[in-house]
Amino acid sequence: MFPSQHTAFIKSEAQRLGFLACGVAKAGFLEDEAPRLEAWLKNGMHGSMSYMENHFDKRLDPTKLVPGAKSVVSLLLNYYPSPTQVDSEYKVSKYAYGRDYHFVIKEKLKELMESIRENIGNVEGRAFVDSAPVLDKAWAAKSGLGWIGKNSNLLTAKTGSFYFIAELIIDLELEYDHPVTDHCGTCTACVDACPTQAIVAPYVVDGSRCISYFTIELKENIPSEFQGLWNDWIFGCDICQDVCPWNRFSKPHTEPLLQANPELLSMSGRDWEEITEEVFRAVFRDSPLKRTKYSGLRRNIDFLKQPQD
Numbered sequence: 001m002f003p004s005q006h007t008a009f010i011k012s013e014a015q016r017l018g019f020l021a022c023g024v025a026k027a028g029f030l031e032d033e034a035p036r037l038e039a040w041l042k043n044g045m046h047g048s049m050s051y052m053e054n055h056f057d058k059r060l061d062p063t064k065l066v067p068g069a070k071s072v073v074s075l076l077l078n079y080y081p082s083p084t085q086v087d088s089e090y091k092v093s094k095y096a097y098g099r100d101y102h103f104v105i106k107e108k109l110k111e112l113m114e115s116i117r118e119n120i121g122n123v124e125g126r127a128f129v130d131s132a133p134v135l136d137k138a139w140a141a142k143s144g145l146g147w148i149g150k151n152s153n154l155l156t157a158k159t160g161s162f163y164f165i166a167e168l169i170i171d172l173e174l175e176y177d178h179p180v181t182d183h184c185g186t187c188t189a190c191v192d193a194c195p196t197q198a199i200v201a202p203y204v205v206d207g208s209r210c211i212s213y214f215t216i217e218l219k220e221n222i223p224s225e226f227q228g229l230w231n232d233w234i235f236g237c238d239i240c241q242d243v244c245p246w247n248r249f250s251k252p253h254t255e256p257l258l259q260a261n262p263e264l265l266s267m268s269g270r271d272w273e274e275i276t277e278e279v280f281r282a283v284f285r286d287s288p289l290k291r292t293k294y295s296g297l298r299r300n301i302d303f304l305k306q307p308q309d
């Protein structure tokens with residue numbers, strides 16, 4: 001088979017496995033991203049996420065991460081849920097409604113890799129899901145799956161931005177896709193709507209000011225200067241995606257493994273306020289909310305409840 005046939009096979013398998021889209025880029029040094037990543041880290045925009053400083057060279061060059069790598073296969077999995085939390089006093093980011101996506105996507109990537117080996121031959125590589133050493137949005141954009149918007153999310157004109165991004169880095173040569181053009185134009189809806197002014201300039205998100213960072217990654221107390229800006233988020237934040245006009249085209253996912261947890265959707269404000277560690281463990285057993293732990297969720301809820309000056 002030729003690279004074009006291998007590529008067509010991988011893309012059709014990705015579709016069979018339920019991925020929304022699949023694109024391919026040649027593995028190599030990410031020249032444009034290198035100075036941006038360096039400046040972002042230098043300005044401390046990763047906050048206390050010190051793991052972002054690790055593996056700088058590997059993050060910019062997948063051939064250093066996977067010896068002999070020739071191609072980066074990027075995959076999107078839609079997570080846009082229906083229904084969503086409506087007028088909830090305590091909001092959870094949409095990606096976290098169901099089972100932890102890491103498990104769901106890893107299974108799919110494993111199946112895709114097995115299928116490649118069975119049908120193409122002895123292909124070596126590694127699979128990544130939301131993993132620090134890979135600049136997933138940059139690779140997805142390079143693979144023509146969308147453009148990186150002013151809110152730093154990958155956007156597509158057909159489906160907006162509510163999807164997970166995953167990659168296979170493999171030592172197989174493929175037929176490569178080309179980037180698409182940026183369609184943010186003069187829009188600044190995300191920049192204007194961010195309550196903590198974390199989008200410090202178009203295309204630059206200061207992670208250390210982002211509600212997602214504070215509610216999920218931060219281990220200490222949330223700085224009081226942000227009191228009153230939270231818009232009821234207790235795990236993640238979707239504001240800069242919700243206001244994006246391209247997300248009018250989001251369609252609910254059809255992935256049974258990502259079904260929203262009905263208990264989460266039916267929780268009242270009081271249920272959140274009175275949640276015990278035991279209930280947290282039972283309800284969020286396989287959920288992304290486990291990342292913040294009970295203590296983190298408690299802190300986030302208490303932060304919202306604190307009286308404002």
Ligand code: SF4
Nearest residue numbers: 194210211237239240
């Ligand atoms: S996720 Fe929320 S806090 Fe973070 S940049 Fe977007 S709107 Fe701002």
Ligand code: SF4
Nearest residue numbers: 149150184187190244
């Ligand atoms: S809200 Fe506007 S500026 Fe922001 S990402 Fe969407 S289209 Fe781009």
